[in-house]
Amino acid sequence: MVLKFLVEKESLVKEYILEKGVSRSLGRKIKLYGEIYINGNSAENWFPIKPGDVLEIFLSEKENPNIIPVAKPLEIVYEDKYLLIINKPANLSTQPSKKYVEDNLIGRIKHYYVTTGVNANIHIVTRLDYGTSGLVLVAKNAHLHHLLQTTAIEKVYLAEAEGHLPKKEGRITFPIKRLTGDRLRRTTASDGKASLTLYRVIKEYLETSLLELTIKTGRCHQIRVHLATLGHPVVGDKLYGKGAEILRLHAYRLHFKHPSTEKDIEVKKKTDWLNQAL
Numbered sequence: 001m002v003l004k005f006l007v008e009k010e011s012l013v014k015e016y017i018l019e020k021g022v023s024r025s026l027g028r029k030i031k032l033y034g035e036i037y038i039n040g041n042s043a044e045n046w047f048p049i050k051p052g053d054v055l056e057i058f059l060s061e062k063e064n065p066n067i068i069p070v071a072k073p074l075e076i077v078y079e080d081k082y083l084l085i086i087n088k089p090a091n092l093s094t095q096p097s098k099k100y101v102e103d104n105l106i107g108r109i110k111h112y113y114v115t116t117g118v119n120a121n122i123h124i125v126t127r128l129d130y131g132t133s134g135l136v137l138v139a140k141n142a143h144l145h146h147l148l149q150t151t152a153i154e155k156v157y158l159a160e161a162e163g164h165l166p167k168k169e170g171r172i173t174f175p176i177k178r179l180t181g182d183r184l185r186r187t188t189a190s191d192g193k194a195s196l197t198l199y200r201v202i203k204e205y206l207e208t209s210l211l212e213l214t215i216k217t218g219r220c221h222q223i224r225v226h227l228a229t230l231g232h233p234v235v236g237d238k239l240y241g242k243g244a245e246i247l248r249l250h251a252y253r254l255h256f257k258h259p260s261t262e263k264d265i266e267v268k269k270k271t272d273w274l275n276q277a278l
Contacts (some may be wrong), residue, residue, distance in 0.1 A: 003057040007049045014045040034059040058142035070107030087269045090133040134251025147259035154255040157213045160248035161232040169200040172226040176219045186221045188229045195219045197226045
């Protein structure tokens with residue numbers, strides 16, 4: 001939950017939000033569990049506010065009870081007090097679910113927090129499919145998560161696709177929507193959501209091609225659907241091509257401006273099958 005006010009009178013945060021219709025029970029939750037910011041600076045519910053101040057309040061949803069710490073490897077590529085960047089292996093669910101209670105990325109992060117004494121939340125900013133490996137950006141609080149959702153994040157992938165594309169680089173613009181009657185698969189259709197993928201051929205092999213792809217929209221299965229529609233599905237894609245043990249799709253690079261420190265953050269990470277291919 002996010003509340004945002006442009007303050008028009010002198011008051012205290014706790015009194016002001018009650019006047020704005022926040023219930024006393026919700027006010028207590030904000031005091032105990034919320035994150036309060038005045039003009040972008042961390043605050044408490046008893047802080048004074050004045051006309052012209054921007055008051056923002058972030059209250060996370062109750063933590064999913066299925067999040068059980070998972071004592072398995074977690075490769076941290078970057079960390080500061082605001083965020084984490086993890087290198088997720090292929091064939092690992094990002095979120096816990098009935099199917100993936102025993103092992104999932106959030107559970108591994110939870111174990112890392114517990115064992116290292118990190119007092120933070122887990123807000124996934126750039127989630128990846130189960131089969132996709134690579135960089136996952138995680139915000140440690142709701143405020144950063146909100147800021148990162150409005151931050152331009154360059155996301156670059158490497159993929160091995162079946163066959164040889166007719167052009168060495170190009171734009172794929174097919175709109176994408178859920179395939180009728182199918183819970184998992186997506187398809188391209190004129191009434192789908194606008195989607196844009198940029199690609200560049202890095203290397204050609206006898207029967208496949210290594211591609212660099214930048215997604216400008218964040219549709220579910222976007223790269224996989226776009227390449228399959230071109231007739232060149234990702235190698236190992238069980239949904240849109242010929243299945244194999246490893247989906248040859250890797251989130252290789254993240255580049256963005258840190259919303260708190262304003263530093264330029266750029267992180268790159270290869271994976272085993274890429275090291276063999278390049």
